[in-house]
Amino acid sequence: MKSGGGRHPGTRSGAVAALVLAALLVKPVQDFIDARAPAGEEPDLLFFNSPELVRKMALGFEPLLADLYWMRTIQYYGRRDDEGRRRESFENLHTLLDITTTLDPGLQDAYRAGSCFLSEPPPVGAGQPELALELLEKGARSHPLQWRLVYERGFVHYLYLKDYAAAGETWLEAARVPGAPEWLAGLAAMALSKGGAEEIAVSLWRRQYEEATSDAVRDNARNHLHSLQVKRDLAALRDRIERHRAATGSFPPSLGTPRDPMGTPYAYDPRSGRVDLDPASAVRCLDVP
Amino acid sequence: MAVIEIENLTKDFAVGFWRKRPVRALDGLSLEVRAGEIFGFLGPNGAGKSTTLKLLMHLLSPTSGSARILGRPAGDTAMHERIGYLPENPYFYDYLTPRELLTFMGRLFGMGGAPLARKVRELVGEVGLAASADLQLRKFSKGMVQRLGIAQALINEPEVVFLDEPMSGLDPLGRMEVRRIVTGLRERGVTVFLSSHILPDVEAICDRVAILNRGRLQEAGTLEDILRARISGHEVILSGWTEGTLEAIRPWCSEVRAMGERLHLRADDREDLEAVLGFVFAHGLELVSVNPIRPSLEEYFQTLVVGK
Amino acid sequence: MNRILAIARNTFRETVRDKILYNLILFALVMIGSSLALGQLTLGNEDKVILDLGLGAISVFGLLIAIFIGIGLVYKELEKRTVYALLAKPVRRYELVLGKYLGLLWTLGVNLAVMTAGLALALGYTGRAPAGAYWRLLPAVGLIFLSLALATALALLFSTFSTPALAALFTFFLWVIGHFNADLRTFGELSGSPAVEALGRALYYVIPNFGNFNLIDGRGVLQTAGYARPIDPWAVAGAGAYALLFIAFLLALSVIIFARRDFK
Ligand SMILES: Nc1ncnc2c1ncn2[C@@H]1O[C@H](COP(=O)(O)OP(=O)(O)O)[C@@H](O)[C@H]1O
Ligand SMILES: [Mg+2]
Numbered sequence: 027m028k029s030g031g032g033r034h035p036g037t038r039s040g041a042v043a044a045l046v047l048a049a050l051l052v053k054p055v056q057d058f059i060d061a062r063a064p065a066g067e068e069p070d071l072l073f074f075n076s077p078e079l080v081r082k083m084a085l086g087f088e089p090l091l092a093d094l095y096w097m098r099t100i101q102y103y104g105r106r107d108d109e110g111r112r113r114e115s116f117e118n119l120h121t122l123l124d125i126t127t128t129l130d131p132g133l134q135d136a137y138r139a140g141s142c143f144l145s146e147p148p149p150v151g152a153g154q155p156e157l158a159l160e161l162l163e164k165g166a167r168s169h170p171l172q173w174r175l176v177y178e179r180g181f182v183h184y185l186y187l188k189d190y191a192a193a194g195e196t197w198l199e200a201a202r203v204p205g206a207p208e209w210l211a212g213l214a215a216m217a218l219s220k221g222g223a224e225e226i227a228v229s230l231w232r233r234q235y236e237e238a239t240s241d242a243v244r245d246n247a248r249n250h251l252h253s254l255q256v257k258r259d260l261a262a263l264r265d266r267i268e269r270h271r272a273a274t275g276s277f278p279p280s281l282g283t284p285r286d287p288m289g290t291p292y293a294y295d296p297r298s299g300r301v302d303l304d305p306a307s308a309v310r311c312l313d314v315p
Numbered sequence: 316m317a318v319i320e321i322e323n324l325t326k327d328f329a330v331g332f333w334r335k336r337p338v339r340a341l342d343g344l345s346l347e348v349r350a351g352e353i354f355g356f357l358g359p360n361g362a363g364k365s366t367t368l369k370l371l372m373h374l375l376s377p378t379s380g381s382a383r384i385l386g387r388p389a390g391d392t393a394m395h396e397r398i399g400y401l402p403e404n405p406y407f408y409d410y411l412t413p414r415e416l417l418t419f420m421g422r423l424f425g426m427g428g429a430p431l432a433r434k435v436r437e438l439v440g441e442v443g444l445a446a447s448a449d450l451q452l453r454k455f456s457k458g459m460v461q462r463l464g465i466a467q468a469l470i471n472e473p474e475v476v477f478l479d480e481p482m483s484g485l486d487p488l489g490r491m492e493v494r495r496i497v498t499g500l501r502e503r504g505v506t507v508f509l510s511s512h513i514l515p516d517v518e519a520i521c522d523r524v525a526i527l528n529r530g531r532l533q534e535a536g537t538l539e540d541i542l543r544a545r546i547s548g549h550e551v552i553l554s555g556w557t558e559g560t561l562e563a564i565r566p567w568c569s570e571v572r573a574m575g576e577r578l579h580l581r582a583d584d585r586e587d588l589e590a591v592l593g594f595v596f597a598h599g600l601e602l603v604s605v606n607p608i609r610p611s612l613e614e615y616f617q618t619l620v621v622g623k
Numbered sequence: 624m625n626r627i628l629a630i631a632r633n634t635f636r637e638t639v640r641d642k643i644l645y646n647l648i649l650f651a652l653v654m655i656g657s658s659l660a661l662g663q664l665t666l667g668n669e670d671k672v673i674l675d676l677g678l679g680a681i682s683v684f685g686l687l688i689a690i691f692i693g694i695g696l697v698y699k700e701l702e703k704r705t706v707y708a709l710l711a712k713p714v715r716r717y718e719l720v721l722g723k724y725l726g727l728l729w730t731l732g733v734n735l736a737v738m739t740a741g742l743a744l745a746l747g748y749t750g751r752a753p754a755g756a757y758w759r760l761l762p763a764v765g766l767i768f769l770s771l772a773l774a775t776a777l778a779l780l781f782s783t784f785s786t787p788a789l790a791a792l793f794t795f796f797l798w799v800i801g802h803f804n805a806d807l808r809t810f811g812e813l814s815g816s817p818a819v820e821a822l823g824r825a826l827y828y829v830i831p832n833f834g835n836f837n838l839i840d841g842r843g844v845l846q847t848a849g850y851a852r853p854i855d856p857w858a859v860a861g862a863g864a865y866a867l868l869f870i871a872f873l874l875a876l877s878v879i880i881f882a883r884r885d886f887k
Contacts, residue, residue, distance in 0.1 A: 041879045044874075049872055053828050059858060059861035062861055097806065369707075369886065369887075372710070373710075374885070395711065400707070400708065400711035407705055408637055408705055410637055423630075423709075
């Protein structure tokens with residue numbers, strides 16, 4: 027309440043001062059808020075985290091809003107902070123996916139990539155394979171003729187829940203969907219016979235890699251394939267070292283230069299006989315069957 | 316002592332949607348209003364009266380020129396403690412009752428408590444709204460709102476009151492009452508600046524007037540002075556006339572009308588009048604009356620509006 | 624200060640006697656009530672559904688009140704010329720702006736209180752929410768109040784220089800955009816063009832960020848074990864500071880515009 031009337035320079039300069047001061051302070055305060063809570067990236071339409079409510083309020087702009095939410099989901103999942111770190115927990119991922127797919131049930135990417143993001147154990151994903159199954163079932167209800175959504179469900183059962191029987195049953199179900207490819211039945215049979223877990227895994231990931239429609243999914247599949255490859259390479263190398271020691275009583279002085287899938291040589295220590303992925307390797311090694 | 320000093324006040328409005336062009340609503344108005352007088356601000360619709368009042372209230376800022384009230388510039392907030400204003404066609408929050416509105420307005424002057432309540436009661440009575448003091452304004456007629464508008468202009472016992480068309484929307488009785496209120500103010504020494512296009516009201520109560528047309532001041536002074544300068548002949552009324560009389564006086568008269576017994580004549584200048592009167596006395600006719608023809612304010616207005 | 628309070632009080636009285644207000648509150652309460660029915664349809668987390676819907680309803684209807692009543696009031700004041708008589712009183716123009724604003728906040732506060740009570744009743748009806756949840760409704764609604772105070776300041780600013788329809792449209796538009804503020808920025812970052820990125824960044828700070836106030840949702844209020852969303856008091860304080868600053872900015876701008884204005 028500065029002195030001077032509404033028509034006097036006093037008010038005017040007071041108001042201008044307040045205006046400038048407030049304008050200068052807004053940015054630091056916003057940055058403080060952003061630093062406190064990663065709220066900027068949370069599903070910050072928090073009051074609208076009920077998918078039905080969001081859909082009702084979309085007022086005919088559902089597809090547009092769905093695209094926005096999908097963009098926001100990908101941001102939420104893949105965004106890195108200034109130091110290049112990704113977030114470590116994905117508690118709101120399912121809500122975002124749920125809202126996205128409620129707004130636009132036709133957004134198949136959201137089911138497929140979303141289930142992948144949800145299933146991966148932390149820190150890669152949310153570690154919520156059950157919610158991934160729920161999401162895929164929701165998708166299958168909207169798209170009863172899409173064998174792929176059923177197939178993905180088997181994928182989750184097999185690779186994340188390690189429930190091979192359920193995976194096999196689900197793939198059988200997928201094989202019965204009109205238009206499903208023939209290899210599905212074979213896949214189901216293999217899963218049900220519990221044989222060749224690794225082969226199945228490799229072929230699943232390869233398929234995923236080849237058919238991925240989003241970069242995040244493709245990268246994830248590639249990481250898995252690499253991890254499987256590393257696992258196999260290391261097993262073979264260790265086998266070779268063991269045989270050499272059994273024959274000569276000492277570790278081989280060198281293994282040649284076997285390289286990992288990203289081209290970095292494996293790290294071998296001839297004194298201890300240990301071989302492993304080079305810490306500097308570009309391969310992101312994941313837990314694989 | 317001048318209570319209101321207006322100097323060369325000019326206001327342009329920008330009109331037009333795309334290319335704004337200035338329209339001059341008020342053109343170099345200079346005026347002085349003295350303490351304690353009722354000053355009539357006259358002019359046909361669109362003359363610039365309301366614009367002037369808004370400039371005085373600093374609702375508008377002038378294009379050029381200046382105005383002082385009680386020696387202070389128009390925007391001075393402290394000066395506003397000492398004046399009252401009735402806008403043209405006033406409108407007030409229609410969900411309020413007169414008592415609430417007046418109390419609210421009183422609070423803006425820092426009044427409150429029992430004195431304010433007393434003042435409100437007094438004013439409501441003075442403008443004849445006592446019976447409807449607690450009725451919401453949306454049930455009010457235009458005339459009632461107008462009375463309330465006058466009441467709110469007086470809540471702070473102002474020294475100068477500005478009334479923009481205070482009589483408009485009122486029935487004849489209401490106009491009488493407003494006249495009574497305004498003359499009452501003069502008795503208390505309040506200066507009243509009142510705009511109007513209803514002339515009889517102004518003629519009846521104003522000490523001095525200014526006449527505005529198309530944003531320009533035409534004339535200022537007492538009504539007497541303004542109108543006397545415009546005497547345009549005399550009306551003579553005779554009786555006991557004959558057909559021969561008619562023939563004889565016709566050359567001196569611009570107008571001759573027989574009305575039963577009486578003959579109404581109009582003589583435009585002094586020579587003609589003397590000739591007519593000489594004839595009347597010479598022929599022993601009965602002279603009923605001789606009156607100067609002073610234009611009414613209406614006629615004066617008409618000549619202003621049509622003539623320019 | 625007395626004059627500001629007198630104007631605020633008068634503004635509050637004006638809104639309280641307006642029928643629209645009661646219609647809006649009634650709608651909000653009906654919506655909160657219907658969340659009970661909706662809550663029963665979902666298994667398990669009906670409290671969360673009630674809270675999410677209830678808080679959403681409070682936010683949206685609060686916005687409608689802020690927009691329609693806020694803009695309507697200022698418009699009436701200007702268009703119906705009540706402001707003429709008012710400004711001829713020893714009232715400074717900034718006092719009128721601040722008084723109006725405070726009066727609107729007063730109205731908004733009372734309305735939020737009524738709606739919050741309705742929501743608490745709905746929550747009590749299920750009888751399963753923890754006692755602390757009722758207390759945590761306060762900061763949750765408090766944040767909504769802050770966001771609505773910001774929206775009201777926007778509405779006030781727009782109505783100082785545009786028609787009510789446009790002012791309502793602008794306010795609503797900014798409210799919506801303000802919720803997607805962070806998306807604008809990330810969109811800019813994704814674009815790969817430095818110019819677009821700078822623009823997105825600038826807009827992030829310039830457009831009022833309504834996302835800042837979404838800190839406490841149904842889960843935050845409930846704090847059910849295993850399903851909790853912690854409330855960060857510093858973030859809440861930050862949101863408060865943000866609201867105050869932005870409101871100060873908008874009001875100062877309104878005052879400047881209003882002080883220059885001709886009342887024709
Ligand atoms: N807001 C405005 N914009 C443009 N012209 C205006 C405005 N207000 C008044 N005028 C013009 O200014 C002139 C004077 O108007 P006004 O002061 O209201 O006259 P009065 O009160 O004597 O009837 C008129 O010609 C009118 O058209
Ligand atoms: Mg007028």
